[in-house]
Amino acid sequence: MKKIFVLDTNVLLHDPNAIFAFEENDVIIPAVVLEEIDSKKRNADEIGRNARGVSRSLDALRTIGHLHDGVQLETGGTLRVELNHRSFARVQEMFGEITNDNRILAVALNYKLEEEEKHSDRSVILVSKDVLVRVKADVLGVQTEDYLSDRAAEPNEMYTGYTTIKVHPSVIDDFYNHRYLSVQALQLQQGYSFYPNEFVILKDEMGSAKSALLKVNADANRLEPLFLSNEPVWGIAARNAQQRMALELLLNDDIPLVTITGKAGTGKTLLALAASLSKVEDEQKYKKLLIARPVVPMGKDIGYLPGEKDEKLRPWMQPIYDNLEYLFDTKKAGDIDKILMGMGSIQVEALTYIRGRSIPGQFIIIDEAQNLSRHEVKTIVSRVGEGSKIVLVGDPDQIDHPYLDSISNGLTHVVEHFKQEGISGHITLEKGERSKLAQLAADLL
Incomplete structure (x- = not known):
């Protein structure tokens, strides 16, 4: 079932193409977000460039139809600039002050309540890179997420450039005798995929101090000794x-x-x-x-x-x-x-x-x-x-x-x-x- 994603300003200022990152789901941009983007568009930095990029994308979509009625996106979803979900009463009970963040929270909350009144199973999700906005949304009972589609990898999966592998001591002996190892042979033995110019530390699985430091070549088909000695550089x-x-x-x-x-x-x-x-x-x-x-x-x-x-x-x-x-x-x-x-x-x-x-x-x-x-x-x-x-x-x-x-x-x-x-x-x-x-x-x- 399609979901409703309400976008915070910082998502669009972080990635001006975020509008198109939610596949077949519906994307809601609160009116206050447009005001905040407008205030940033003259900046001479990356934020200003992204604000101008968002403005151009919305202007192009405006030629398809009225943004407040919703326009179809190539991803299969729709984009709508909200104008009718500004009621601040429920958010004001919790947080009082009428700030831009709270106005965005109010939009997400009002959409959520509207879906509940219709007995709909559609999820309403507020997407924000602001941790405190996500915390406040949670207090209000609004589902919330960070914007993750631009992440290169999960923190525990980041490429480090080297790996340590425990092998039979005969493998280390083969390397020292022949001055190279076949990547394919080691992959078959370890089930590990190597990247070009990745470093490999081989250690004896038997527990001895025998070890070797190797580097995968640029074609990722051989493991070779390091080119340089450990001499000081400057x-x-x-x-x-x-x-x-x-x-x-x-x-x-x-x-x-x-x-x-x-x-x-x-x-x-x-x-x-x-x-x-x-x-x-x-x-x-x-x-x-x-x-x-x-x-x-x-x-x-x-x-x-x-x-x-x-x-x-x-x-x-x-x-x-x-x-x-x-x-x-x-x-x-x-x-x-x-x-x-x-x-x-x-x-x-x-x-x-x-x-x-x-x-x-x-x-x-x-x-x-x-x-x-x-x-x-x-x-x-x-x-x-x-x-x-x-x-x-x-x-x-x-x-x-x-x-x-x-x-x-x-x-x-x-x-x-x-x-x-x-x-x-x-x-x-x-x-x-x-x-x-x-x-x-x-x-x-």
Whole structure:
């Protein structure tokens, strides 16, 4: 049986195509949602872009028929802008104040009561990304859901970039003797599907200390030894297996897209910077290093800080400068600026200034990529020109964007959608190496 979905404003501002995501069911947009979207359409950021996208979609549907009467969607459902379910009496008994959120709740509640009066079995579901709106809906007895259709994967199913497999010790011996293993043979034995450039840790099922670290090749048909030794890169040596995997991806010129996720203090940005400096300064494989991070929310003006663009950017870019100061072992304040000015091959930018550019022959690092939406990350990755390598770094559990979460952000989407591609590689760093205090803070707080 068809359901009735009442959409909150934040759903449409998060995904302007959400109108068409409910298949053959009926979609209701409260009138107050249109007012809120109208107030956002002039914003110069992602929210403003999405508000304008919703407006265009509704205008196109308006040519089919009157929105307040309901128009047929290609999905088989209908879309209706509500005008006749504004009674606030029942919601006011619970929450009193007439806010936009409460007006949306009132619409959902009134539809629910109307279906009950008709003795209908149709479900009325309020869809919102606002946790408190969902809580209040539950108090009112209205069924509610988060908007999940844009999620890349369930939290416990996220691709980590490596797997640990227990095997008979003879399998490990075969690898060391022949320097490779057949993916097909291991799949038949383990029933596991491997992705290109995925790392595999083999452990002895008998309990001995015998083990091996391998990497699936780009064609996903062989497991091979790591290409690099565990030598330091720009003074940075891998302190655990996952960091070694990260350096393997970062220093491989045949993998132009690398994603690295992990908690604070796991070394994501430092490893990426060390590898990039090795490639740009030592090997001169790339002509320039471009380091950028979003000014959250991305697309906003940098603000009213005094000075020129570089002076305004400095507070936002300071975490990157901190890592560069560590790598260059600077002693005095301002030394890193002199070094970067003298080198000329390192550019630190805000993502605001990357849009519209084509970036060939460069090593690109995007820090704090978890604060990018799907559209933004597509815009950035599509800027990458011939001969460039791009590294997306971030912690999906530290989201500053109001309409993103650990599953729906742009970084997570890149990880999940590129895991089957031979030109990309991913690794999740798990062990904090900044300090014991930092690791405890990441785990306990």
